[in-house]
Amino acid sequence: MSILKVSRLGHPVLRERSAEVDVADIKAGKFRALIDDMVETMHAYEGVGLAGPQVHLPLRIFVFEVEEKVAKKRGVAKVGVGVIFNGVYEPIGDETITDWEGCLSVPFLGGEVPRYKKVRVRGVDHDGDPLQFEASGFTARIFQHEIDHTDGHVYLDRMPDLKSLGYTIVL
Numbered sequence: 001m002s003i004l005k006v007s008r009l010g011h012p013v014l015r016e017r018s019a020e021v022d023v024a025d026i027k028a029g030k031f032r033a034l035i036d037d038m039v040e041t042m043h044a045y046e047g048v049g050l051a052g053p054q055v056h057l058p059l060r061i062f063v064f065e066v067e068e069k070v071a072k073k074r075g076v077a078k079v080g081v082g083v084i085f086n087g088v089y090e091p092i093g094d095e096t097i098t099d100w101e102g103c104l105s106v107p108f109l110g111g112e113v114p115r116y117k118k119v120r121v122r123g124v125d126h127d128g129d130p131l132q133f134e135a136s137g138f139t140a141r142i143f144q145h146e147i148d149h150t151d152g153h154v155y156l157d158r159m160p161d162l163k164s165l166g167y168t169i170v171l
Contacts, residue, residue: 028163060087
């Protein structure tokens, strides 16, 4: 396993729609090493998600996890490591929640971003099997953020007011 180079805001890969991943390739195990590397990279940078474009791959794939310390800090349930290929989401209802959001591709900055409170996620799992589930709250935020990456969007695009944008660490 290895830590991958994370693309930063300004790199074109972050602004293009990613290609669908062939399910036959997933079933053949062609992405196992990439998944491991993406998870290791996500952990190294202390993220809760990481999408293909963020590691310079314009593919519709992302990994996610809400570790115990993040779950406690956010007051949410722990979520184990997972991967979704060809993910899409649709809102369930119109209710949104505005919360602080950051991104590994926009380091040291964060801001308030409205996201749907509840979404239905569809995609393909690590075995190439279809999946569909509902997510709410912080977990729904993660899925929306990562799927946005595969659509060529970053969280800054979702901010209605950049006044909340600020540094996340003191340099």
